[in-house]
Amino acid sequence: MTALCNEMITGAPVTFAAAEDFLRMFHDAHPEAGAVRQRLAEVRAEIEETGTYRHTHQELCYGARVALRDTGWCTSGLPWRRLKVRDLRGIHKAQAVATQCFEHLRLAANGGKIQPLVTVFAPDRPEAPGPRIWNPQLVSYAGYPEMGDARNIDFTDSVEALGWQHPLPRSAFDHLPLVVSAGLQDPQLFTIPREVVTEVPLTHPDLPWFADLGLRWPAVPVISNMRLRIGGVDYPAAPFNTWFVGTDIGTRSLADESAYAMLRPVAIHLGLDTSTDRTLWRDRATLELNRAVLHSFDTARVTITDHYAETQHRLAWLRSRRNRGDRPAFRPHSSR
Incomplete structure (x- = not known):
């Protein structure tokens, strides 16, 4: 996982070609906005x-929504135009950015009915870069050599x-x-208030011992270390969320080595033979982790989708995607 570095980024001048491509796309979608020639x-x-x-x-708003849709983060059944x-x-100071990130978490959790938000x-x-959030997600867990999220050790x-x-x-x-x-200033640390962090304790529909593992996960996946680019303009701090796909938690986070x-x-709790991969013990254990995630979020009444529904959505998205010009997008910070 990305660690902090002494990266020095200053905003490069925006090219008119990038701005024109986006503005024509915007006016095509919003003819009520007036003549594109005047805006250009x-x-x-x-x-x-x-x-x-x-x-x-x-x-x-249009650029952020298109970026979320075309980047593939827009989960199934989500009406992207209503994000x-x-x-x-107007906010660029570190303390104010942190305060509004906490408000983002509160608004996005929405009592379990997750509100997609940017x-x-x-x-x-x-003359200067905008503010930047270094965390991969607003809510993430520490990684230590012997425990925690190993992706976050660095x-x-x-x-x-x-x-x-x-x-x-620990x-x-x-x-x-x-x-x-903030800008060219050194990074600052802010403790996230407990009251804005919604977590789901993980239990299993059929395995009572599963609760004793003490697993839990944040309710909202707020991606925070990507820059939003719209028509050549970069917004380096633009946290966004939809809701989790179950396998993002069960397979990619809890199961992953x-x-x-x-x-x-x-697998040991299930009594499986782990002496050889030929017994497919990994598959069985992964299945039960994913069942526990979906069961727990449903029990807590927190929005989540499953990978079957998401697969159908992604296929539809791929069929409809059009790579035309410099479209709005969320990009890794190393991409310019």
Whole structure:
């Protein structure tokens, strides 16, 4: 998992070609916005004067929604046009970014009925970068050599170097602090209030001992370390969420040897023969982990989907996808 680094990014000037491609797409979808020719003339003049331009609120919302849809994060059955976009482009200080991230968690949890949400903070500008969130997700667990989320070991080491002190005693589900950098300033640590973190304790519909494993998972997957690019403008802090697919938790997080490595403990409790992979014990243990995840979220009345429904959605998305020009997208921070 990505650790903190001394990366120095300043906003590069926006090209008019990238802006034009997006604005034509926006006006095609929103003819009520007026003549595209006039808007293009305004943006060209603004870019020539400042090196960048400011999206209208409508343009920002449309771009964020298209980015979420076309990146493939839009889960099945989700009407992407109705995704809620929080336009917080006036916020660039680290403390204010952290406070609004906590509000994002509260709003997204929505009492279990997960609200798909994007929060957009200040963009990069030619003279200085915008704020950045370093955590892969707003809520994630520390990784230690002997326990926790192994994907986060490097990140945990980094935040400890910045002054974070892990709880005593340590556990497999210690919440990492939020790490935010504002412009060219050093990253700052912020403790995430417990009251804005919704977690689901994991139990199993048929296996009473499963609860004794003490597993749990955040209710909302808020991706926070990707930059949102719309028409050539980069928003380096734009946390977004939909809801979990069950296998994201059961297979990719709990079962995976590079994360929580829970397959062997579950298999031992099931009494399976783990002496050889030919017994398919890994498959059986993975199945029970995924059953537990879906059962637990359903019991807690927290929105979740399964991988069968998601497969059908992804196939439909792939059939309809069009790679045309510089489309809005969420991108890894290393991508320019």
